[in-house]
Amino acid sequence: MNPSDSRHDLADRTGYDETFLGPAVPLALPARASVETVILPYTHFTVVFRPDRRLAASTAVCIEGGELLDDVERDDVWLYDPRLPREQQAGEEVYENNSLDRGHLVRRLDPVWGAAAVAGRANTDTFHFTNAAPQADVFNQGKQLWQGLENYLLDHAAAFDRRLVVLTGPVLQDSDPPYRGIQVPLRFWKVAAFMQDGALAATGYVLDQSPDLSRDADRAFAGAVPGAPPPLGPFRTYQVPVSDVAEIAELELGPLPDVDLMPPSRGPEDRWRRLESYEDIAMAD
Numbered sequence: 151m152n153p154s155d156s157r158h159d160l161a162d163r164t165g166y167d168e169t170f171l172g173p174a175v176p177l178a179l180p181a182r183a184s185v186e187t188v189i190l191p192y193t194h195f196t197v198v199f200r201p202d203r204r205l206a207a208s209t210a211v212c213i214e215g216g217e218l219l220d221d222v223e224r225d226d227v228w229l230y231d232p233r234l235p236r237e238q239q240a241g242e243e244v245y246e247n248n249s250l251d252r253g254h255l256v257r258r259l260d261p262v263w264g265a266a267a268v269a270g271r272a273n274t275d276t277f278h279f280t281n282a283a284p285q286a287d288v289f290n291q292g293k294q295l296w297q298g299l300e301n302y303l304l305d306h307a308a309a310f311d312r313r314l315v316v317l318t319g320p321v322l323q324d325s326d327p328p329y330r331g332i333q334v335p336l337r338f339w340k341v342a343a344f345m346q347d348g349a350l351a352a353t354g355y356v357l358d359q360s361p362d363l364s365r366d367a368d369r370a371f372a373g374a375v376p377g378a379p380p381p382l383g384p385f386r387t388y389q390v391p392v393s394d395v396a397e398i399a400e401l402e403l404g405p406l407p408d409v410d411l412m413p414p415s416r417g418p419e420d421r422w423r424r425l426e427s428y429e430d431i432a433m434a435d
Contacts, residue, residue, distance in 0.1 A: 160233060163275070165191025166210040171315055173350040175343045178208035178317045178401040185400075190231060190280055193272035194261035197280050200322065204240040204332050205283050208319035208401060209255045215304040215312025217263040222273045228252060231280045239279045240332045248379050253285030253338075255318045260300055283320045284334050284379070286359050292385030295425050296357045299340060302428045303353070307344040315343040317406075321356075321399050327380035334380050336360040339395045341406055352406040353433065354392035356422070359385055389423040389431055391415075 168176050177198055180187060187207055190197040195211035230236050245252050254276055261272035275281075304312050320335035327334050338357040343350060361381040393407040412432045415421040423430060 158229065158232065160190075160192070160231065160275075163191045163193055165189075166194070166196035167212050168210075170212040171313055171343060171345055171350065173405070175210075175315050175317075175350070175406065176402075176404045177210050178319065178341075178399075178403055180207055181396075181400045181402050188234060190233060192256075192261070192275035192278070192281075193268060194263070195256045195272075195275070195281075197255070197278075198319075199234065199280050201234070201238040203322050204238055205322065205335070206255055206280060206319055207322065208317055208399075209281065210315065210317050211256045211260045213260050213300065213304065213314040213316065214263045215307065215314060218259065219262050219266070219269045220259065222262050222266075222269055224258065225274050225277050227277060228282070229274075229278050231278050234280065240282070240284070241279045244284060244330050244332055249287045250284040250334075250379050251287045252279075252282040255281050255283060255320070255338075256316075257297065257300060257318075260316060283338070284329075284332075285338075286382035286385070288384060290384050291426070292357065292387045295387045295428070296338075296340075296355070296385060298428070299342070299355060302431070303342045303344065306433060307346070310345045313344065317341045317343070317403070319399060319401075329379055334382075336382070337398070339399050341392055341395055341403060343406055343409075346411070350405060350409045351411050352392050352409050353411050353431070354390050354395045354406075355425075356388045356390050356395065356398075357385055358388070359383055387425045389425055391421065394421070 168174050188199045190199055197206045198208045200207045230239050258276045262269045304314055318340045321337035340355045343352045359382045361383045392410040396403045
């Protein structure tokens, strides 16, 4: 299917199931009522979309770890969602002829489970521009950690049917640098929810791709080449309190801040834990 072809039909998509784990985990919605969003259901996931930013405010996916299929081929054909006007979506014009990746918010493999036809449809659904945000094309340890978090957490939840709910999105701030009609987010967040010892539990993470701010921010951005993407730094992955995710992203995260497994920090310097490996993740309440 051509990326510019918007005739595909998504009317039968049922989206994210907030009771997938048993206890309700609602969509992450903006804390400010004045922020307009559009709810877009896909196969096993839903995008909460912000037309004013042409990007998602949040996404939510149900992962059935015991039924994941890893042999579904990538489509690598990005589509506009026909339920939204084309001009509201950050499409190919944002990503062509530059160093920016179309970063999946809902990871491609996460909703790819169940019957082969359903899994294939979920795979295709993740390749909508509504499920993408611009990310630096560098691949480093921080990005590798970020992309593998779900696998690590599914292994942790193996004793509990390997079910996982993951909420993800960009941190959308007014100060994000402009580029080709959008503002490029410098941070991304992820909150995973699962059952542990019969109770709902959660952990939160932030991926930071801001430029080197050992200089001040104005000087860092002043070094950008006119017409080029904003300068982005290497990916740094942190485990953070779920309440901090809610605060910096200005989202309502329902019960998840109250069931966070990250131990209370002893001081501000310990509040965000820089992850160098999965063994650095705190999973004890």
